[in-house]
Amino acid sequence: MKADLALAGGGLANSLIAYRLARRKPEIDVVLLERGSSLGGQHIWSFHETDLTPTQKEWLGPFVVSSWPRHEVRFPARRRVIDSGYHSLTSARLDEVVRGALGDRVRLGAEVVDVSTHRALLADGTSIEAGAVIDGRGAVRSRNIDVGYQKFVGQTVELANEHGLRGPVLMDATVPQKDGYRFIYVLPFASRRLLIEDTYYSDSPALDEREILRSIGRYAEAQGWHIESVVEQERGVLPIVLAGDIDAFWSEGPAGVPRSGMRAGLFHHTTGYSLAEAVRLADELGERGSFESGELYDWIRRRSIGSWRRQRFFRLLNRMLYRAAVPTKRYVVLDRFYRLPEPLIHRFYAGRLTWIDKLRLVTGSPPVPIGRALPCLLERRQTKEQRRLEGQKSKEIS
Ligand SMILES: Cc1cc2nc3c(=O)[nH]c(=O)nc-3n(C[C@H](O)[C@H](O)[C@H](O)COP(=O)(O)OP(=O)(O)OC[C@H]3O[C@@H](n4cnc5c(N)ncnc54)[C@H](O)[C@@H]3O)c2cc1C
CATH class of the missing domain: 3.30.70.1990 (Alpha-Beta Plaits)
Structure with missing residues (x-):
């Protein structure tokens, strides 16, 4: 079997890529390979109104099953209503819309056992030769x-x-x-x-x-x-x-194979959410002229490294939350966050904090003990022994 582009894994990221290309570049022959019996597994994916541009929201429209104009948060001492939209997609709708757009170019029950730059090999022995393969088979644990x-x-x-x-x-x-x-x-x-x-x-x-x-x-x-x-x-x-080495992360896995979604490290480092990044990747792929494997790989890898660098501050906040705050008192950090102005909260979720936002987030009465916060300033990976000692200290304090 042959294709211009083979997408390994029919989850959120690759399904959106397949859909966007079917709409924007129908001349590209895409095949979407999913091992399950439907696309997208068993998920409800949500996003904030301010995470996406109006154009992105518009093309994502067919996938959205529910939208609300506002949402709220509740903490022991206070509640807050935030006047900003929130939207949800379901995997059932994703499956329906993408299969509707791609027809028999979606292959279900297709377990991909090996990917290389120009080939996806299925468990039943079928080999799919393609101009490029994008590996979107979901998150993998990385030692880096x-x-x-x-x-x-x-x-x-x-x-x-x-x-x-x-x-x-x-x-x-x-x-x-x-x-x-x-x-x-x-x-x-x-x-x-x-x-x-x-x-x-x-x-x-x-x-x-x-x-x-x-x-x-x-x-x-x-x-x-x-x-x-x-x-x-x-x-x-x-x-x-919390910390890591993005170059080493990219050196793991099949060499030179472009990736998407969680597998490409394209997600928000503080929420673990990947929908907005997946939409952006699909959006920009829909505007690309070339689908040559090497170029795709370089382009996605650069995007992922760029996203990693932009999220340096988010990793710092995560270290404060996980390494400095006592586990049972972590809610205080979030309680304090939700006292901040709405535009800052929106920029936080959209991953677009300004330097003034960052200052606001780390100044004022610190919600974590200062002695434990200071070591978090350096993005250093912890050794096993350090993690064990931290865990012990947390237990003693709580
Ligand atoms: C329950 C849940 C809820 C979430 N909610 C949100 C949310 O509200 N908002 C948000 O932004 N993020 C959310 N996330 C985080 C993240 O966006 C999702 O995990 C998202 O599905 C990741 O997209 P992906 O395409 O990278 O991987 P996945 O969606 O996990 O897709 C990977 C696909 O590859 C398939 N696959 C794996 N191995 C093979 C193989 N060998 N051969 C063929 N196919 C294979 C899998 O079956 C799967 O369909 C949620 C995650 C989970 C688990």
């Missing part, structure tokens, strides 16, 4: 990057009664704090339908799914919501980057 984790389990539930929410609750941090910074994330899809997600900014990727599901049930009951049925469930363990 230190991370903390944002982990969660979420359930989309149908309630017996109306929930009464007027918009998403992006963080309800009034819940007991454990395993790092904990909050509940709630998206109201219909008057009786909610996504309720129990989330942790934790040092460990381990998820006690059964216990978390119980705590979602307890949370719903405490809000007066009576769960009638569970419609869907999702889980995630996202990397929150």
